[in-house]
Every structure is written in structure tokens, then in C-alpha cells.
Amino acid sequence: MSTTQANALDMEQLFEVRRVLSPDGTLVGPEPDLTPDQLKDVYRWMVYLRVFDQRSLNLSRQGRMGTFAPFGGQEACQVGSAYWLAKGKDWIFPTYRDHGAMQVLGVPTKNIMRYYMGDEQGSKAPEGVNAFPISIPIATQLVHAVGAAWAAKIKKEDTVTVGYAGDGGTSPGDFHEALNFAAVYNTATVFFIQNNRYAISTPNAKQFKTKTIAQRSLAYDIPGVRVDGQDVLAVLQVMKEAVDRARSGGGPTLVEALTFRYGPHTTPDDPKKYRTQEELEEWQAKDPIERLRKYLVSKGIWSDADEQAVYDWAKETVNAAVEAAEAEPRPSVDAMFDYLYEKPTPELERQREYLKAYLAKKSQGEAKTHG
Amino acid sequence: MAKLTLIQAINDGLKVAMRRDPNVLIMGEDVGINGGVFRATEGIHAEFGADRAIDVPLAESGFVGAAMGMAIYGLKPVVEIQFDGFLAPAHEHLVNQIARIRNRSRGRWHVPMVLRIPSWGGIKALEHHSESIENWYVNNPGLKIVAPSNPYDAKGLLLAAIEDPDPVLFMEPKRLYRSFRAEVPEGYYTVELGKAAIAREGTDVTILTYGVHVHTALEAAEKAAAEHGWQAEVVDLRSLNPLDLDTIIASVKKTRRAVVVSEAPRTGGFHSELVALINDHALEYLEAPVARVTGFDVPMPYLLSEDFFLPDAGRVLEAIESVKTY
Numbered sequence: 001m002s003t004t005q006a007n008a009l010d011m012e013q014l015f016e017v018r019r020v021l022s023p024d025g026t027l028v029g030p031e032p033d034l035t036p037d038q039l040k041d042v043y044r045w046m047v048y049l050r051v052f053d054q055r056s057l058n059l060s061r062q063g064r065m066g067t068f069a070p071f072g073g074q075e076a077c078q079v080g081s082a083y084w085l086a087k088g089k090d091w092i093f094p095t096y097r098d099h100g101a102m103q104v105l106g107v108p109t110k111n112i113m114r115y116y117m118g119d120e121q122g123s124k125a126p127e128g129v130n131a132f133p134i135s136i137p138i139a140t141q142l143v144h145a146v147g148a149a150w151a152a153k154i155k156k157e158d159t160v161t162v163g164y165a166g167d168g169g170t171s172p173g174d175f176h177e178a179l180n181f182a183a184v185y186n187t188a189t190v191f192f193i194q195n196n197r198y199a200i201s202t203p204n205a206k207q208f209k210t211k212t213i214a215q216r217s218l219a220y221d222i223p224g225v226r227v228d229g230q231d232v233l234a235v236l237q238v239m240k241e242a243v244d245r246a247r248s249g250g251g252p253t254l255v256e257a258l259t260f261r262y263g264p265h266t267t268p269d270d271p272k273k274y275r276t277q278e279e280l281e282e283w284q285a286k287d288p289i290e291r292l293r294k295y296l297v298s299k300g301i302w303s304d305a306d307e308q309a310v311y312d313w314a315k316e317t318v319n320a321a322v323e324a325a326e327a328e329p330r331p332s333v334d335a336m337f338d339y340l341y342e343k344p345t346p347e348l349e350r351q352r353e354y355l356k357a358y359l360a361k362k363s364q365g366e367a368k369t370h371g
Numbered sequence: 372m373a374k375l376t377l378i379q380a381i382n383d384g385l386k387v388a389m390r391r392d393p394n395v396l397i398m399g400e401d402v403g404i405n406g407g408v409f410r411a412t413e414g415i416h417a418e419f420g421a422d423r424a425i426d427v428p429l430a431e432s433g434f435v436g437a438a439m440g441m442a443i444y445g446l447k448p449v450v451e452i453q454f455d456g457f458l459a460p461a462h463e464h465l466v467n468q469i470a471r472i473r474n475r476s477r478g479r480w481h482v483p484m485v486l487r488i489p490s491w492g493g494i495k496a497l498e499h500h501s502e503s504i505e506n507w508y509v510n511n512p513g514l515k516i517v518a519p520s521n522p523y524d525a526k527g528l529l530l531a532a533i534e535d536p537d538p539v540l541f542m543e544p545k546r547l548y549r550s551f552r553a554e555v556p557e558g559y560y561t562v563e564l565g566k567a568a569i570a571r572e573g574t575d576v577t578i579l580t581y582g583v584h585v586h587t588a589l590e591a592a593e594k595a596a597a598e599h600g601w602q603a604e605v606v607d608l609r610s611l612n613p614l615d616l617d618t619i620i621a622s623v624k625k626t627r628r629a630v631v632v633s634e635a636p637r638t639g640g641f642h643s644e645l646v647a648l649i650n651d652h653a654l655e656y657l658e659a660p661v662a663r664v665t666g667f668d669v670p671m672p673y674l675l676s677e678d679f680f681l682p683d684a685g686r687v688l689e690a691i692e693s694v695k696t697y
């Protein structure tokens with residue numbers, strides 16, 4: 001086959017979008033291999049994350065939190081991408097928008113809130129939760145995901161790592177380098193790319209020429225798949241295949257999940273500048289939570305009372321996390337110096353001493369002027 | 372004359388440059404239709420079109436490297452780096468190519484390009500959004516580094532940087548983008564690169580600084596006058612490379628005391644280079660060792676601890692007191 005022939009291939013057809021539920025909740029793909037309890041668990045997670053996300057965006061708007069990156073609309077991706085991972089064993093390497101997946105893997109909600117409130121302590125995953133801190137520099141974390149999986153392979157362990165990025169995150173060299181390294185060393189890495197159509201204001205059409213992101217897998221000779229990112233059952237299915245393949249020595253997979261963020265890029269962003277209300281509504285009509293709810297109802301395993309109960313629980317739990325996060329003390333001056341090295345250098349100790357003396361003098365002065 | 376904020380002055384400067392010279396274009400992430408995350412490029416896409424207001428794929432190594440290609444071919448790209456920390460992926464091109472091509476090609480090629488970099492802290496942003504990148508590059512020959520502190524200089528220095536035949540890192544104090552307005556002439560004018568300004572005259576101590584901390588220094592100078600009756604002279608360097616050594620040394624010889632202020636981490640900073648230059652050229656005039664007010668040798672902390680890190684007028688005043696009472 002010549003390159004012209006290859007170019008003529010219909011990539012959208014070759015990488016057909018995997019789907020299990022249609023937007024109205026009817027089954028259009030293979031029946032999912034999930035128990036009723038698992039289905040309900042997945043649903044609860046999505047509701048919980050949406051409640052968390054909206055609350056956090058509000059806190060940010062009220063100035064009770066710093067700049068926040070909401071994932072509202074992308075809950076199916078957040079839950080589905082992390083759901084099958086072995087807690088305490090598998091690793092994720094998230095972006096600033098993947099704090100939902102982080103929670104699914106076991107990072108407490110309070111930590112995410114502390115992170116966005118501006119406390120480094122929020123970046124510290126509890127022991128046993130292998131969630132790398134949020135990576136803001138785009139795509140850098142993908143190479144780390146490869147390195148961790150590579151190490152597992154060298155140590156003959158069957159750990160799986162998931163590297164997250166957005167559509168914009170497929171442009172830096174690090175994305176391509178990560179795919180190539182993963183392919184060459186056959187690492188157990190899943191690249192989970194949430195294509196939410198926009199990198200801040202930049203649409204897919206200005207980001208890459210290819211019709212799909214998934215087709216880039218061809219160039220690295222690894223499996224690639226496109227999935228309806230608003231269909232959590234499809235995301236779960238695709239991720240199960242990818243994670244199982246990785247764990248059993250089958251190497252990396254590139255997953256492209258088609259999704260949409262309902263809200264701003266981050267708190268100060270105004271999406272009306274670059275996308276239409278119609279486009280937003282089109283995506284809201286495919287809402288992942290509503291879709292699964294309809295399916296659960298049609299299976300007769302979900303009632304109005306269940307629905308009420310899950311929202312009540314989510315709100316209460318998120319409220320408790322907000323309270324806990326806001327009750328945390330401010331980070332100390334010491335915390336600024338304590339963690340840079342295993343042991344602070346003599347110069348850092350001098351700087352610490354100077355700053356503490358200055359702050360003590362300053363607060364005395366303030367006490368005087370106010371007293 | 373119109374009173375503009377610093378960000379409006381930059382926006383105006385870009386438009387003036389683009390109207391004047393068809394080879395000038397802007398490029399960067401979200402600079403086109405969106406007008407930039409800080410709105411520095413608002414209206415430029417509408418006026419000049421997509422060929423001269425280019426939204427690029429998200430890859431600083433790619434678009435800074437490509438901008439070098441454009442520049443050697445005869446265009447004048449003005450590249451926006453969305454936030455200081457995201458200059459890092461472009462580092463390779465800056466140090467290994469952009470800074471060197473004039474020298475390597477013995478003048479056959481050169482890179483008339485400007486990187487606009489919203490710089491430093493003070494806006495309680497997320498990680499990697501508050502860096503002092505001057506220290507990454509003052510030790511890298513071949514790159515000019517400019518740092519305005521007010522709207523008038525911002526426009527004039529930007530126009531001078533665009534006109535300059537060599538690559539310029541143009542550090543914009545993002546904390547000052549909208550903090551005050553000042554008179555800015557319409558149309559074209561330049562502020563010469565490599566000329567410092569005396570932001571406040573004084574006789575008792577010289578404060579050397581640039582960018583956002585010109586204002587910290589001015590505040591400290593007022594405190595020193597009110598509390599001690601000392602008159603501090605504040606020198607706004609405006610440009611780190613080229614550096615106005617004459618103005619610095621003349622001021623230090625006059626006041627015999629100096630304080631340098633920047634929020635970059637302390638060790639190996641440009642502020643330390645200033646101390647070395649004073650030692651080289653005015654040691655025998657000094658009544659006291661030069662004091663440094665700087666950031667700390669830690670990464671810029673998350674927002675709750677940002678104020679611990681940033682120099683404030685109190686710390687500058689303390690330094691003034693230390694050199695005055697030495």
C-alpha cells in the first residue's frame with residue numbers, strides 16, 4: 001500500500017467510536033460485564049464527582065479556592081478510566097482536570113480541595129494510593145507513566161500505569177516520545193486522552209490535521225481505540241481491555257475518549273468567546289450521568305428514592321470535605337523549606353531563619369499598630 | 372494622551388507594530404480568536420487575520436522553534452508564551468539555536484523575534500504560572516532580556532524589542548497588567564533597550580530592581596522617607612541585557628549604599644550579578660555591603676504561601692536600614 005492509499009483510508013471508520021449505550025440509555029453495544037452493584041457504584045461515582053465539581057467551581061468563584069479546572073461533562077471518562085485499576089498497585093499520572101479519576105483511585109476529596117486552595121499538602125497522595133500529583137505542564141506526565149511501567153517490567157511486576165492528557169496534550173513532543181518509548185519497550189501503559197474538542201479556546205482543527213487522535217497509534221504500531229466518552233459503559237469496556245492487555249504483557253494502548261467540558265477551561269475562562277451555546281447543548285443532550293441513569297431505570301435497578309438518596313449523600317459528603325478542607329490550618333513557613341530535599345541545605349536553613357525572624361518582627365509591628 | 376493599563380499598552384504596541392510592518396505577526400496559544408488568556412492580543416485577529424494572529428498547536432518547542440525558522444526567513448514573530456513556566460519546553464531552541472545562530476553563521480542569519488512572557492508571581496495563580504525566568508537566561512549569551520514596570524515603558528520597550536534585530540525575552544509583570552493606568556502616547560515610539568530609568572531620585576541609598584518590584588521599592592522608599600527621613604533612589608533597570616551599567620554605578624557612587632531587589636530565588640540570581648558589578652566598579656565608594664532582597668531557594672509555593680515567598684516593602688525597608696546603619 002502506498003502512502004497515498006493509506007491517506008485515503010477513512011480513519012473515522014477504521015477507528016469506529018465504541019459505544020454501549022445510546023444517549024437515551026438504550027443498549028446499542030454488547031451488554032456490559034458488570035453486576036448491578038457495580039453499575040450502581042459507577043453511577044454513584046459520577047454523581048458524586050459532578051456534585052464535587054460544581055461545588056468546587058463555586059468555591060473558586062467565591063474566592064474560597066484558587067483557580068479551579070472543572071471536569072463537568074467528563075465524568076464518564078473520569079470514572080471509567082480509573083475504575084478497573086488495582087488500588088495500591090497501579091499508578092495514574094493525571095492532569096489538572098483528572099482529579100475525578102484521582103478520587104476514584106483513592107485520593108480524598110479534601111486533598112483535591114486543598115490543592116486548589118493553594119496548599120502543597122493537597123498534592124500528597126495517601127500511602128497506598130499511587131496517584132502522581134496533578135501535572136500542569138502539558139503532556140510531561142505521559143513520559144513518567146511510561147517510565148513507571150517500564151520499571152515495573154524490569155522488576156517483573158504486573159503493574160499498569162495510566163497517563164492522562166487532553167486533545168491539546170497530543171501536540172507536544174512528550175506525547176509522541178511517550179508513545180514511542182512505550183511501544184519500543186512494550187510497557188504496560190494506557191494513554192487515556194480525553195478529546196474535549198478544545199484546548200482552552202483552540203479547537204481540534206487547529207490542533208491537529210488528523211480526523212482522530214486514535215489513528216496516531218498506527219504510527220507507533222500499538223493498539224488504538226476511539227470511544228464515546230459520554231458513555232461510561234463503553235469507557236469501562238475499552239479500559240478493561242486496555243488494562244487487561246497491559247497487565248498480561250500485551251503492551252500499551254492509546255485510547256481517545258470523545259467528550260466535552262461543560263464549564264470554563266478554568267475559573268477565569270469565558271467559553272462563550274470560542275464556542276457556541278448550541279454546541280454546548282448538543283453535548284449536554286448526551287450527558288453521561290443521565291444516560292446511565294436511564295439505563296439503570298430501564299433495568300429496574302434504580303428508583304426515584306435511590307436517585308434522591310445518592311444526591312443527598314453526595315452533597316453531604318462533599319460538604320463534609322469542604323468543611324474539613326477549610327478547617328485545615330494555613331501551611332507553615334517551615335513547610336516551604338522542609339520538603340525540597342531530604343534534609344534542608346545549610347543555605348536553606350539560613351533563609352528559613354531570616355524569613356521567620358522577619359515575619360515575627362512584622363507581626364509584632366502589626367500588633368502594635370492595631371493595638 | 373490616553374490613560375492605559377499595562378496590558379492595554381501592550382495590546383496597543385502590538386497593533387502599532389503590525390500596522391507599521393507587514394512582517395510582524397503574533398503567534399501563541401489562544402492568541403487569535405480568544406485574544407490571549409490575559410487579553411493582550413484582543414482585536415488583533417479581527418484586524419490582521421489568521422495569517423498574522425496565529426493560534427498554534429500546544430507545543431512550545433514546536434512554535435518557538437518554528438518562529439526561529441520564520442525569523443531567519445525574514446518575518447518578525449512576536450510569540451506569546453502563555454505563562455512563564457511554559458517557556459521550559461522551548462528551552463532547547465532558545466539555548467542551542469536561537470541564541471547562537473547569529474554567532475554560528477557569522478552574521479549570515481539572525482533572529483529578530485520577541486517572546487512575550489507574562490512573568491513573576493503575585494496573582495495567586497496555579498503552579499508553574501509565577502516563575503522568574505530571567506535567571507534561566509541571563510547566563511545564556513545571545514538573548515536580550517527586557518522587563519518593563521509601567522504602561523509607557525511597556526509599549527515603548529515592546530516596540531523597541533520588535534524593532535531589535537536580535538531575540539528578546541520580553542518579561543511582562545502580570546501582577547501589574549491591570550493594577551494601574553498611566554499616560555501612553557498614541558502611535559509609534561520606542562524606549563531604548565539598555566537604558567535604565569530613575570523611578571525616584573534620592574541621595575541616601577540606591578535600590579536596583581526591575582519589573583514588578585520597582586513598585587515594591589518605591590513603597591519601601593516612601594516608608595524610609597517617612598520613618599527615617601532617608602531618600603532612596605530607585606533605579607528601574609528596564610532591561611537586564613543589555614544593562615545600563617553607567618546609570619547603576621553613577622547612582623551607587625552618589626548614594627554609597629545599595630540594595631538589590633528581585634523575587635527570583637536567591638542563589639545565582641541576576642540580583643547577585645548586580646552586586647558583583649558594584650564590587651567591580653564602585654567598591655571603594657561603598658559604606659556598607661550591598662544587601663539583597665530576593666525570593667528563597669525553593670520553587671514558588673502554592674498560593675497560600677505565596678506571600679511568604681515574595682519580597683515586600685517591609686523586607687526592602689529592613690535592607691535599607693541594614694545598609695544605612697551598617
Ligand SMILES: Cc1ncc(C[n+]2csc(CCOP(=O)(O)OP(=O)(O)O)c2C)c(N)n1
Pocket residue numbers: 097136137138165166167168169170196198199200265400429431453457460
Ligand atoms: C507546556 C504548557 N503550555 C501551556 C500551558 C497552558 N495551558 C494549560 S491547559 C492548556 C490547554 C490544554 O488543553 P488540553 O490538553 O486539550 O486539555 P484540557 O484543558 O482541555 O483538559 C494550556 C495551553 C500548560 N499548562 N503547559
